[in-house]
Amino acid sequence: MKKRVLLMAGVLLVLFGLIGCSGNVPSQQARAIVAEMKHISQSERSFAALQYDGIKEQVKEQYEKGITSTQYQLTVERFDVLGVDVANLVLEEPAFDINTEDIEEYTLTYMEMAQSAIETYFNKEKEVELMKQDLLVTLKEVDGEWQVEISPSEINIIVTSINRDITSKTREMAEKSEGYLQLEAIEKMRAQLREANIGESYVKAVQIEDIQLFADGYTLTLSYPDPNEVYSKAVEESYKTFQTNEEWNTTPFTLESLIEKMQTEIEEAVHSIENHLQTTYVDESSDFVKEIVEIKEAIFSEYLGRVNTEFVTQEVDRPTTRVLSGANTGQKIRISNETEILQFKDVHFAFYRISGTDVTEAGSLTLTGFMRGGEVLTLHLPVGNYKLVQTRGATWYGEELKFGPFGISDTASNVIEIQQNYEYELVI
Numbered sequence: 001m002k003k004r005v006l007l008m009a010g011v012l013l014v015l016f017g018l019i020g021c022s023g024n025v026p027s028q029q030a031r032a033i034v035a036e037m038k039h040i041s042q043s044e045r046s047f048a049a050l051q052y053d054g055i056k057e058q059v060k061e062q063y064e065k066g067i068t069s070t071q072y073q074l075t076v077e078r079f080d081v082l083g084v085d086v087a088n089l090v091l092e093e094p095a096f097d098i099n100t101e102d103i104e105e106y107t108l109t110y111m112e113m114a115q116s117a118i119e120t121y122f123n124k125e126k127e128v129e130l131m132k133q134d135l136l137v138t139l140k141e142v143d144g145e146w147q148v149e150i151s152p153s154e155i156n157i158i159v160t161s162i163n164r165d166i167t168s169k170t171r172e173m174a175e176k177s178e179g180y181l182q183l184e185a186i187e188k189m190r191a192q193l194r195e196a197n198i199g200e201s202y203v204k205a206v207q208i209e210d211i212q213l214f215a216d217g218y219t220l221t222l223s224y225p226d227p228n229e230v231y232s233k234a235v236e237e238s239y240k241t242f243q244t245n246e247e248w249n250t251t252p253f254t255l256e257s258l259i260e261k262m263q264t265e266i267e268e269a270v271h272s273i274e275n276h277l278q279t280t281y282v283d284e285s286s287d288f289v290k291e292i293v294e295i296k297e298a299i300f301s302e303y304l305g306r307v308n309t310e311f312v313t314q315e316v317d318r319p320t321t322r323v324l325s326g327a328n329t330g331q332k333i334r335i336s337n338e339t340e341i342l343q344f345k346d347v348h349f350a351f352y353r354i355s356g357t358d359v360t361e362a363g364s365l366t367l368t369g370f371m372r373g374g375e376v377l378t379l380h381l382p383v384g385n386y387k388l389v390q391t392r393g394a395t396w397y398g399e400e401l402k403f404g405p406f407g408i409s410d411t412a413s414n415v416i417e418i419q420q421n422y423e424y425e426l427v428i
Contacts, residue, residue, distance in 0.1 A: 026063040029146050030056035033074075033137055036148035040155060050158070051077040051130060071138045078158070079122045080129035081165040086173055091117040093179045098208050103183040110177055111170035118169070133158055182211050185218045189289070196293045197259060201267035202230060207275060220288075223275040227292045231299040233269040238262045238303070242311045248405045249312045250395070255297070258304055313404065318346055318396045319370040321377050325399070326351075326367030330382035333424040337371040344392035345373025347428060348402050351386045357415045359387040368399065371428075381418050388412040390428055 034052045041050075058074050094109045122128055135158070138149040174180055186208055193203045202225070210221040238261075253261070280288040321337075339345050348370050352363030366386065371377050389411050393403020418424065 025069070026060040027056060029063070029072075029139055030059040032139065032146040032148050033059070033072075036150065040150070050133070051079075053077075070140060071136070074135045074137055076133050076135050077130040078133050078162060079118075080131045081118060081162065081169050083129045084118055084121065084169065089114070089117040089121055091173075093177050096179060096183070098182060098186060098211065101183060103180065103187055106179060106183055107171065107174045110174035110180070111167070114170040114173045115166055118166070133161070178213070181213055182218075185211060185213065189220065192289045193292070196289055196296075197256060198227075198292055198296055199259065199263060199266040199270070201263070201270045202227075202292075205270045205275065209277065219279065221277065221279045222288070223277050225270055225273040225275055227295040228299075229273045230266065230269045231296055233272070234262055234265040235299060235303045237265040237268065239306075241265070242307065250314070250397070250404060252308045252312050252314065253304060255300055255304055258307060259300060313397050313401055315395050316398050318372070319399075321369075321371045321375040323367060323369045323377075323379050324348075326365075327382075328367060328380050330380045331418050331420070331422055331424065333379055333381055333418075333426055335369075335371065335377050335379065335426045335428060337373055337375055337377075338427055339373060339392070341392075342373075343394045344408070346392065346396070347371050347373075348391045348399070349428065350389045350391075351381060351416075352389065353382075353384050354387055354415065356385065359411055359413065359415055361387070363387055370399075383418050383420050386416045386418065388416055388426075388428075 033055055037050060037052060055074060055076065059072055062072055063069055091114060094106065094113060096106050096109075136151065136154055138151075139146050140149070141147075190203055190206070193206065194200070205225055207223040208220055209223055212219045259266075278288075335349075337345075337347055339347065348368070350368045351366045353366045354361045354363040363386075367379065367381060369377060369379060389409060391402045391407050391409045393407035395404060395406070396402070397404045416424075416426075
């Protein structure tokens with residue numbers, strides 16, 4: 001009888017043990033799930049916004065109903081980032097230099113600080129708005145331990161959702177900050193200056209000493225070099241460059257192309273002239289920008305005419321077939337211009353008297369002429385030896401410059417010997 005009672009007691013102990021183990025499974029699984037989520041949060045910062053308080057109850061409920069023992073469809077909660085009242089946050093705007101700070105860099109810095117402020121708020125406050133988020137979790141038992149598997153796609157959905165809300169909220173906060181509005185106003189002002197084509201070096205020289213924002217504009221205290229002094233000095237230096245430069249300019253300058261060519265002179269002038277202070281009210285139609293543009297255009301418009309007159313060689317009408325210079329006396333020479341190259345059909349020619357038969361000798365210029373393509377010209381040269389130099393091209397700039405830098409000159413390889421009482425025919 002005693003043995004039987006002991007046996008029954010042993011069976012009861014085993015049963016109670018089994019029941020106890022079975023009852024601990026949901027708790028063990030819940031702890032494993034939370035631990036895995038916390039582990040993930042170390043690599044996915046936004047995952048930390050999830051709340052795990054109800055996981056144990058959900059796992060237990062699904063386990064006891066026999067829905068599953070290794071896979072759970074859980075509903076977790078996360079902070080409602082978009083619903084955060086900014087007035088509840090402790091946040092100081094980042095310090096910045098209004099003359100050098102890039103607005104996007106400022107925005108990113110502000111967003112990082114705002115995210116930290118939001119996380120601090122969530123960690124301290126007990127009553128905050130929460131949003132529900134579904135999460136599928138799979139478990140398997142290995143050596144008495146529960147291993148948790150959460151699909152990367154499940155994690156990505158949550159992470160993307162939270163990150164999207166954080167980015168949206170913090171960017172919205174940044175773009176409403178006073179620093180952002182100041183930098184935005186300054187960017188608009190600099191954009192107006194750049195659109196006015198006053199020179200990038202001048203744009204950079206404009207320094208903002210102070211800014212006060214209003215509903216329809218802003219007041220700036222600016223420091224910048226006097227535009228009269230800058231552009232006048234740039235013109236002076238540019239003129240010296242044109243005088244010493246042997247570069248051919250065959251196309252008239254426009255105001256834009258002239259300013260582009262003068263960037264070095266403008267930059268040097270900007271750096272050599274001290275800034276002066278001026279307070280100005282700026283809006284979409286800024287008088288400050290207009291004033292600089294009007295001064296620039298007045299100075300450069302006058303200079304433009306001067307440059308195009310003095311330093312731009314422009315095409316002129318081609319002469320008719322005739323002798324251009326020289327005595328045109330002596331022995332008769334009939335010249336035919338029979339070139340078949342259309343763009344080089346016209347020719348300028350020059351006869352140089354030389355002492356012997358060496359056509360490399362410089363000689364003395366005796367006669368020049370111009371012939372249209374396919375035409376014939378009769379001229380006269382005194383007795384003597386001559387070398388013939390021909391120049392052809394597409395654009396005529398006058399006898400001094402002939403066909404310009406793109407003309408092609410050629411010296412005949414044979415000397416032309418003119419004798420008394422002879423007439424000559426020459427094909428070129």
